[in-house]
Amino acid sequence: MGTVQIHYEIPDVLLNNKDYVSSKDKDSVYTFFSTVTCSNADTYEWAQKRRGSDSAFMARLPTDSLAPCGLVNIALFTDSYLFERDLGASWEAVTIDESRVALPADDESFNKVTQDNGTIYLQNSRASWLTPDILEHWKVWQRTPPGQTVRNLWGYVEGGLELGTYRINFTENSAIWEEWGAPEKRLIITGNPSWLGNPGAMQAVAGCMFFLGGLEFVLFFAFLVMIFGWQSVPTGAGDPVDIEQMEAEPTARVPEVRPPREPVHSVRV
Incomplete structure (x- = not known):
């Protein structure tokens, strides 16, 4: 009892x-x-x-x-x-x-x-x-x-x-x-009382705390996987370059840049 x-x-x-x-x-x-x-x-x-x-x-x-x-x-x-x-x-x-x-x-x-x-x-x-x-x-x-x-x-x-x-x-x-x-x-x-205190209210509060704690653990584990996943990608590699496609495309012409002309001053004597 x-x-x-x-x-x-x-x-x-x-x-x-x-x-x-x-x-x-x-x-x-x-x-x-x-x-x-x-x-x-x-x-x-x-x-x-x-x-x-x-x-x-x-x-x-x-x-x-x-x-x-x-x-x-x-x-x-x-x-x-x-x-x-x-x-x-x-x-x-x-x-x-x-x-x-x-x-x-x-x-x-x-x-x-x-x-x-x-x-x-x-x-x-x-x-x-x-x-x-x-x-x-x-x-x-x-x-x-x-x-x-x-x-x-x-x-x-x-x-x-x-x-x-x-x-x-x-x-x-x-x-x-x-x-x-x-x-x-x-x-x-x-x-x-139980080890959680009041058998009703305290067990409900304890259940919520266990759920939130488990959710935090899952999020923490997911963040660890994402961090280690990003660190495994080589840096500076970039996307592959297709050389043949670059040769087939016409070279874009760069407009000629001329130096500015100096003004000429005429003087009548």
Whole structure:
């Protein structure tokens, strides 16, 4: 049946401005081509001012330090879900794999973050408020959206979902996004996409690209044949000359060119 993907989506949020994108902890992210700072987002008090109404999130933070700090981390999406299938007399929990939602390259991108006996550490041995159950979601969240809609992968259901009735329980459902101006939060369930992306639109685009690429290759090969064909013709040969025909034809007479006569002047004495 394939794999089912579960995404969360938050529309109309301003998470792509420079002040937000650069507000990260330098001890947690790779910063070769950019600089990051935690100004005005580096203490528990700052987190309290920005997200104090979210008691579940604030309970994660220690009061003495904030690691990782920054606006990106204070805004971390922490909602969680429980899928259950109706069996008639009871409900059966659906196993959701949240362990591999980050990109494979993130292991290198976030190599400053390590785990030891259930505790997450940043560079310079800074103990973090992150926990192993949200670490993969934290990695996904670090890739800020280019537009005003957030859509991130939250988990997989291996083997797909059988036909039936399901329900979704929100084990954590933060209302902070409404305070921040988001009109709604969405949960999107999709099939596992093909290697080209969306099975419909992306395959059509890919087919057009393959056709244009093949056409360019044919034209390139035709130009090569024409170039080598022209180079094989001997230069300076010209058309053959029929000597007998030239002798049979009368020679064209060239009009005689006489020098101009000098004027004669008469003088009477």
